[in-house]
Ligand SMILES: Nc1ncnc2c1ncn2[C@@H]1O[C@H](COP(=O)(O)OP(=O)(O)OP(=O)(O)O)[C@@H](O)[C@H]1O
């Protein structure tokens with residue numbers, strides 16, 4: 001399917017989308033939902049294609065998050081990333097997981113005068129995203145809480161990976177946190193179903209959380225998400241990004257300066273960029289870049305940040321690492337009642 005759809009191809013695509021969404025009232029088999037069933041309360045966030053709002057259902061009085069995606073129905077066609085997000089969420093909605101944001105319904109509105117199609121996704125509403133949370137908590141995160149948040153991120157990811165889905169855009173803004181400290185992965189806009197034998201070459205992960213194999217335009221697999229997890233867990237402790245490059249070359253330089261320039265086979269063989277383009281930096285202990293982590297956390301993050309994809313921790317193996325050992329997480333950390341900040 002092409003990125004932009006015109007004429008007959010566009011019409012067929014619209015019918016396909018319509019059919020898909022008419023069938024998409026997750027959980028409830030009753031009368032399909034429309035915008036009349038919701039009152040918009042407050043803006044929660046702005047995405048690449050639309051907006052996210054807190055809405056109240058007039059049917060059950062509960063609050064939900066509404067993600068509205070606007071698309072021109074004649075000029076631009078339907079962006080592939082939007083179709084992908086709906087398909088993935090629809091697939092996952094049937095197999096709810098506590099650490100993946102739930103989807104209640106998807107429906108659309110067509111404005112034939114403005115030639116606009118609006119896709120409405122009704123999701124469970126969370127209190128904050130991890131980016132907002134980390135920048136608003138008054139001091140560093142306690143060890144128990146850091147582990148509790150981290151284990152949920154990895155559990156959500158392991159669920160996605162076990163369903164052959166790579167998230168590919170894991171970052172604090174796409175991880176949602178609730179007052180009771182439950183954590184949910186959101187925004188599958190760039191995720192894609194994959195098979196274990198397939199490798200992709202499209203560059204999609206947000207820069208700071210992007211692994212070297214993607215920046216070097218080499219093959220990658222689900223371990224792309226575990227690199228992002230390593231960066232995010234470091235940020236949970238320090239409340240600042242571990243590698244914050246302004247562009248791709250600078251992002252690679254930031255990684256190599258801290259983790260050492262890849263040696264030998266660590267440099268991806270398919271990479272179009274030569275190793276000689278970068279100085280040879282020695283690897284330094286993570287502690288020098290982030291002094292706030294526990295010993296277990298250092299070891300865990302170090303294993304997420306391996307250049308060799310085969311040696312990088314998988315989501316399944318990560319759950320067995322002492323950092324995420326369930327025995328240390330039996331007591332649920334205190335509920336964040338006192339925190340009161342908006343986005
Ligand atoms: N279910 C939700 N509950 C609370 N807030 C949410 C929810 N979903 C999204 N948000 C907020 O809205 C923001 C944007 O949502 P989302 O990431 O889904 O949009 P997006 O178009 O994919 O953005 P981008 O592509 O730029 O990452 C999130 O970072 C978060 O702050």
Ligand SMILES: [Mg+2]
Pocket residue numbers: 047173174187
């Ligand atoms: Mg997002």
